[in-house]
Amino acid sequence: MWACKNEGEDARLYQAVKACSEFAISLGINIPTGKDSLSMKQKYKDGEVIAPGTVIISAAGHCDDITAVVEPVLRKSGGAIYYINLSGDRYKLGGSSFAQILNKVGTETPDILDAGQFKTTFNTLQELIKAGKVQAGHDIGSGGLITTLLELCFADRNLGASLDLSALGDQDIIETLFAENIGIVFQADASAEAILKANGVVYHQIGTVNETAQLTVKNASGNWSFDIDHLRDVWFKTSYLLDEKQSGPVKAKERFDNYKNHVLNYSFPLNFDGKKPVIDAAKPRPKAAVLREKGSNSERELANAMYLAGFDVKDVHMTDLISGRETLEDIQFIGAVGGFSNSDVLGSAKGWAGAFLYNEKAKQALTNFFKREDTLSVGVCNGCQLFVELGLINEDHEEKPKMLHNDSAKHESIFTSLTIQENNSVMLSTLAGSTLGVWVSHGEGKFHLPYAEDQYHIVSKYAYETYPANPNGSDYNTAMISDQTGRHLVMMPHIERSLFQWHWANYPEGRKDEVSPWMEAFVNAREWIEKLAK
The missing domain is CATH 3.90.650.10 (PurM-like C-terminal domain)
Structure with a gap:
């Protein structure tokens, strides 16, 4: 960024470029490309201002070991x-x-x-x-x-x-x-x-x-x-x-x-050994699917979590369901992912919900899936908003929960901690009593729960009730809830983005874990399905 064609500036620019070149050559690296602005001078009626010459370099390097x-x-x-x-x-x-x-x-x-x-x-x-x-x-x-x-x-x-x-x-x-x-x-x-x-x-x-x-x-x-x-x-x-x-x-x-004051204190499950799940290659993998829509993200992280836990994972886009190419008939575990479906222009996941409500084949596929008793689901972030909007979690309630804008009125992206309650969730019941770190990233993550707390199956709460550890102001400090069967779980935090030790912004010192305790949730899902098949 240089004010060329002004007295002395061209000479200074030459010196700067020469110094950069010599330094890069001495280090054995290269500066592969550049973008310049050589009109860094502003004229006014009573004078002019020349910006100081500036070199801005964005550096990148290979990371051999992220741990x-x-x-x-x-x-x-x-x-x-x-x-x-x-x-x-x-x-x-x-x-x-x-x-x-x-x-x-x-x-x-x-x-x-x-x-x-x-x-x-x-x-x-x-x-x-x-x-x-x-x-x-x-x-x-x-x-x-x-x-x-x-x-x-x-x-x-x-x-x-x-x-x-x-x-x-x-x-x-x-x-x-x-x-x-x-x-x-x-x-x-x-x-x-x-x-x-x-x-x-x-x-x-x-x-x-x-x-x-x-x-x-x-x-x-x-x-x-x-x-x-x-x-x-x-x-x-x-x-x-x-x-x-x-x-x-x-x-x-x-x-x-x-x-x-929101110190990250954890309590890991006593039986957690930090090892990746060992999958029997001779056994058939249960079938899982990741549901996504225009604007969704984190589908790869969720698919990876499912795969590492032992699932055969299929990528299902809404167009697959709307066209009838996919019916979910052979799927036992679905995950609706996070992101901003349809840019959330109508509100949190309302456009995505509409794609189910107003497309008969997609609606029938999801309705049939939730009616079956051999299925599990997890809705994460935008997927949580989707399943709540469709009324799939508290179907017997006359007034359904809603997902509202965060109390801060802005998108919150933080690393926080939450405590797993005693719960009936297939995925998370074995983690009850644990306090774990997790990523949060949402703008409309506030659970509005119109009835008394005992009318809901609250699976997890933020470790602190106050903001910013509770990033949205949810009723009853809620981070995750399940349906009454425990088979269908929704959450605003991203456990699929918190799967490895190096994912966490803060992890217990001295540990060398291959996976974080969140992996147990996906392993529990697979083991539940396998027991059902026996």
Whole structure:
């Protein structure tokens, strides 16, 4: 993004492109394509404004092992905290966030002095990560070293660190903390030091983790202490002020008050071993189908969950049912998926429901399926809205449940937790008493249940009644309900998107599970059908 054809700008652009080219060649990577805007100048009656030259690069790389991803939150049980100045340059404040809040620009910005050393350090860190020696890490970006250190503490409670930055030099503490020299802070085993030394990487051990919400920093010139809980709120306040514009002052304040108190605490089933289901290849797989409509999504995740649990899974689009190509006669388990069927222009799944109600073949296929006593179904998110809209869950109720807009009046996409109640659900009765993490993503997920709570088979509730852990304000804190037989289940959370350990935004530390406990729901469905066949 450059203001070409202005004095000195073409020469500066040439220097920038040359520097990018030389750096990429030194690293052994390429910049495959580009999009430029070379008219970054605005003229006014009384003057003109030239935008500063900017290079924006989106980087991508291959991930060999998604389970080895390092997260930006310090581990209370982990090793020491280390710092590497990847730039090799002295600390400079030009162009930094610190300079900007003082309404300044500065004259010197940090550079990377040695591309070869940068490459060696990067590859060494990858080696450490693959060897399982790194427990946490965060790059130095906007805000400098102090922002990185604080953010490493924000994602947990009662977490802090004691740091000694004396080894970084005796320059002004402001430069040390706020310079945006490219670098990394990471937490690692002591054995990592030998590998760093062997590769000639300059590193500094700067501190240790503690279980007090304080970040203490010292160097040769003084000592400083930062209150993590207070600064976490300062850090979040920008989001809170924006949230007021979307959700209004009441829900925005509720989120601001609760976001740090809705701690993710889990209770896994005692018999859960984390292993993938073992499927007998000699036995025929029960037949399952994934139902979808225009605008649906997550069909692959749901199909994968069914397949891993031992089902032979068929993809069924509404056009298959409407045309009569599919009747569901040989299907015993159906899953209606999430998404935004028909763009939800008529409301949550109302267009999808209409496709059943006003197309005789589709209507008959679904009616016949639900009448059979050897069938199971699960409706997830948009699929939940569909089955509720069609009145399939509480057929004996004169006034049916409804799915309403979230109390926040906006789409909610969060990772939250819920507790499985004592229930009669075929899929989830064995998980009763468990509290598990799960993804939520919906705009109209509020269960409106017009009768008393005991008139419904509530299978699961959010772990906290308040927003945002309960993202929609459902009656009785409801996340999932089933029909009276327990064979038909609807839910707003996406258990099919929470199937693996690496799906979860937060997972119990130290576990190496092949699947999460949610897999049991799909295995239960298969085993129920197999018992029926005997």
